[in-house]
């Protein structure tokens with residue numbers, strides 16, 4: 001609503017004003033309601049109608065601060081105020097920008113009028129609210145939140161009766177009043193168009209303000225989005241419907257080895273080569289999820305999983321797509337973690353205090369820090385894989401994949417493609433886009449080639465080539481793919497014997513035999529059986545949700561004396577059997593597998609055939625095992641002095 005005045009009412013208004021200031025009563029037929037209400041507000045607020053000089057003026061410093069607070073509004077309004085002023089220049093006008101409280105921010109005017117307004121303190125920093133200076137276009141427009149023209153005696157203070165002022169409130173995009181624009185001049189001119197001009201100028205200010213606010217919000221949203229995208233480890237890009245890249249996050253830039261700014265604006269095919277899946281998404285508008293692809297980037301092949309989601313407009317037309325890439329090594333790290341095949345053992349988890357195992361741990365720790373290939377030898381079940389994991393986990397590669405391959409368990413015809421991967425269409429049944437092999441999957445990490453002694457001879461040649469060249473060529477392909485993998489090979493076979501038999505290549509043996517660790521068998525590890533019993537029983541009780549089982553001393557004796565051909569794995573199996581068979585909470589002789597009891601009987605029977613010297617030697621060995629090599633305890637249990645014990649150990653060549 002616009003509150004305009006009509007010329008015919010001027011004389012009556014003056015009379016009505018006189019009557020109002022004398023009697024406090026409004027002659028409603030001569031005064032517009034909006035003015036009458038304002039007069040009453042001013043009267044109630046105790047405004048002096050004889051005054052009109054603004055007393056409420058900010059100091060210079062305060063003006064600077066509050067102008068700074070409204071900088072955006074001033075910057076937007078100023079050019080529009082200038083345009084408005086140009087329309088009335090030379091006609092004694094002043095155009096004024098005011099904040100939401102009535103404080104003047106900016107004035108532009110003819111010099112004669114500016115001089116006059118100065119005498120009223122109509123200046124930046126002055127408060128022109130109704131409460132301060134009575135009814136006036138500025139103060140009243142802010143109260144009624146509508147454009148208004150106030151002329152002559154409609155002003156509450158007599159000093160303003162020579163003025164005609166038109167003002168309109170300025171709103172932000174939420175509809176809040178953030179200020180107003182006023183145009184004032186001396187009474188007696190044609191003023192009918194003033195208010196319309198002010199309203200038009202205010203609309204222009206509001207439009208510009210809303211545009212900047214929207215831009216600000218868009219910018220903030222964009223910033224938010226790019227920050228989120230930059231923290232995501234997958235490579236993400238968006239393309240338009242013509243396959244031009246519109247956005248690329250830093251992870252994608254890293255995958256393709258370019259700067260994000262060099263990628264944006266390029267055709268996707270110029271960066272990633274032709275990609276069937278992306279084309280299909282743009283053509284059909286259907287998403288493509290988790291496709292394994294090989295992309296050619298800077299003469300290198302990168303293996304990724306690709307996900308492409310179409311972007312559609314309101315009429316469901318495809319206008320682009322968002323494409324996510326995850327490098328296969330990253331994918332497999334996740335898959336490995338989920339499948340539980342990641343290296344979980346560290347040196348700290350390795351059970352064993354015996355001298356032999358401690359010596360191997362020491363050597364393995366040194367090997368972990370080097371880049372060399374490691375060859376792990378030892379009987380089955382001695383912990384070769386456990387050591388391979390611990391080496392990986394204490395090497396610099398610990399955050400990269402650990403992949404274990406059992407060379408004996410793989411079908412002969414598949415070994416090649418399992419290890420080195422294959423290309424699209426390499427053979428019937430080959431997966432579209434090809435597949436990376438274990439070497440590629442372990443890139444940056446460690447590959448355990450378990451049971452290497454069982455690898456077919458023809459494969460041994462290929463393996464040797466890969467180890468020497470440090471690249472793999474996929475089955476059906478011809479491009480070498482560089483790999484950075486630490487190989488740990490393990491076997492329970494005697495490789496020298498295999499070489500003699502012609503079943504293992506000498507050159508491969510020399511290539512693998514850089515750092516060799518020979519795992520001791522369990523029977524060589526004095527004292528460790530007891531530790532393994534405690535370790536496995538605790539783990540199994542937790543797994544089965546049972547109380548930790550007690551072990552009868554007789555059982556401990558049997559376990560200590562057994563020769564453990566299956567080593568740690570066999571001991572683990574025996575304890576699992578026993579824990580399932582035990583009655584109550586104690587593992588007794590009866591809980592053990594039958595063959596262990598038979599073994600005990602065998603030892604007893606065989607004992608009868610021993611000479612006295614052998615018996616003495618056996619007794620010492622048994623006691624050393626039982627008391628983990630503690631000489632004092634062994635001597636006490638055998639009823640001899642420590643010196644005698646040392647003499648006898650020397651005589652029978654028994655080591656601690």
Ligand SMILES: Nc1ncnc2c1ncn2[C@@H]1O[C@H](COP(=O)(O)OP(=O)(O)OP(=O)(O)O)[C@@H](O)[C@H]1O
Nearest residue numbers: 349350351379380381382383384385386492568569
């Ligand atoms: N020092 C150890 N600490 C804890 N557990 C061990 C240790 N050594 C071996 N084990 C356990 O014993 C079992 C056999 O170990 P592992 O598979 O490493 O032996 P291996 O020598 O690689 O056997 P194979 O030659 O048959 O492959 C596993 O269940 C492993 O958890």
